[in-house]
Amino acid sequence: MMDRRERLIDRAREGFQLVYGTEPTHFFAAPGRVNLIGEHVDYNAGYVLPCAIDRETIVALGAGEGNLFEATALDMAEMGSARDDFSLDAPIVRADQNWRNHVRGVVHALAGRGHRLKPARIAIASDVPIGVGLSSSAALGVAVALACAEHSGLNLSPDVLAKVAQAAENDFVGCACGIMDQMASASSTAGHALLLDCRSLEHMPIPIHESLVITVINTGLRRELTGSAFNLRRAECKAAARHYGVAALRDLSPEALERARGWLDDVHFARARHVVSEIARVEPVALALAQGDSAVLAALLAEAHRSLADDFDVSLPPIDRLVGLVAEALGTAGGVRLTGAGFGGCLVAVADRTASWAIDDAVARYNTTASLPASSNSFAPAKGAAPIVFQ
Incomplete structure (x- = not known):
């Protein structure tokens, strides 16, 4: 019996064959992520x-024809927006669907770094849930960046792949x-x-104790990140x-937060207080x-959620x-908070393995009165280093 990854690779292979009439030559993978702590801190240059x-995006790739880049998003077929193609010789412009802009943005960012890309055909399959705060977009961007780089003979470091995927999201999406x-992926x-230090990109692995399990709870409230108040929050922090008088809120101490408040209004002060306390x-x-x-x-996770709800208003x-x-169900057996940008999406709980029943029970009680049902899933940390290249 095939495992989760094998099924995903098989779906990417079959989709590639169906669309292009030939076999892909390589497969590339990049995982989604859940943020345990440090929300709305990365664009404030903090930690x-x-x-x-262990949910990921798979890109099946084969050589292209002429100087054309062709892409198929297998998970978007029901929306009628599964195909895209553009010339590598012409200026790359924004399209009318976000998934296309992620792909086009990656190619544009690589070209902007002086890299000449080879024509390619790709088919994209993913089991990272979309729109719930698990970074399906980052997994897509990093996987496509890796596929393009490897296919074109580029030896790019993980931090460069992350920067390319971020540029696609910033500039095209x-x-x-x-x-x-993107760095997590x-x-x-x-x-x-x-x-991760989001200013220097220095990073180190932190072991997850074997007694703990990470549970992601989908609230059932889907968000649209680009159209949400996310960009407003970033502007407020800036x-x-x-x-x-600091380059980023990361440079603001708790003492200076209060001492130098002056005429700063309540909203902007609250946004700064969240970032400082979260770091x-x-x-x-x-x-x-x-x-x-x-x-x-x-x-600590209880403090983090109160800060997100009250000071950051997400x-x-x-x-x-x-x-x-x-x-309430967990007590001292673990913590829970909103994760991701907010305005919907997911919660993350980090708790003793023996307390997983308490999370399920709480979600069931919530669903007795909720108009949109919530659901919970335990996720394992991604297996192996990421991203991954398959032959």
């Missing part, structure tokens, strides 16, 4: 702690995201979270940094994760209710 998950998601290690939580969460200290995780009443039910 974050994501973990790549229109989302002013930071670098965390490009640089993670099996069985570990990734402690404005707050200007007020304090301070990253190191103790990393330590608790390595030590398996579920009680510390419970307290939660919703149904999400707060679900967080409360899960936290």
Whole structure:
């Protein structure tokens, strides 16, 4: 019986054969991620702690014809937007679907770095859920960047692949995201979270204690990141940094946050307070994760969610209710908070393996009155280093 990855590769292979009438020559993979702590910190140049998950995007690739780049998104076929092609000799322009802009943006960013890409055909398959905060877009960008680079004989480091995928999202998709998601997809290690300095891109693996399990809870509230208040939050943080006279909110100490507030209004002060307090939580969460200290995780993740809900204003009443039910059920056996950009999406719980029943029970109680049902899944850290090339 095929495992999850084998089934995904087989779907990419069959889709490639169906569309192009030939066999792909290589397969490339990059995982989604869940962020354990450090939300809305990456574009403020701070520290974050994501973990790549065992859900991924697979790109099947074969040589192209002429100087054409052809792409097929197998998961978008029902929307009537599964095909795209463009010339590598002409200026690459934005398209009218986000998945196309991720692909076009990657090729554009690589060309902007002076790389000459070979014509190619690709078919994309993924089991990273879309629109729930698990970075399906980063997995797509990194996988396509890796496929293009390897096919064209480029030896690009993980941080360059991450920067290329980020540029595609910033410049072509229109989302002013930071670098965390792409670095988590490009640089993670099996069985570990990734402690990342988003300014220098220095990073180190943090072991996830064997007694802990990571559970992602889909709230059922889908978000559209580009059209949400995400870009507004980034602008508010930038404005707050200007007020304090720092390059980024990462450079603002808790003492200076209060001392130099001056005329800063309540909204911008609250945004800055979230970032400063969230950065301070990253190191103790990393330590608790390595030590398996579920009680510390419970307290810190509760603080993080309150900060996201109250100071950063990216939660919703149904999400707060679900967080409360899960936290009450877990007690000191683990913690839970909103993860991702917010405005819908997922929660992440880090808890003792023996307490997984408590999460399921809380989700079931929530669903008795919820208009949109929630669901929970336990995710393992991505297997092996990511991204991955298959022959």
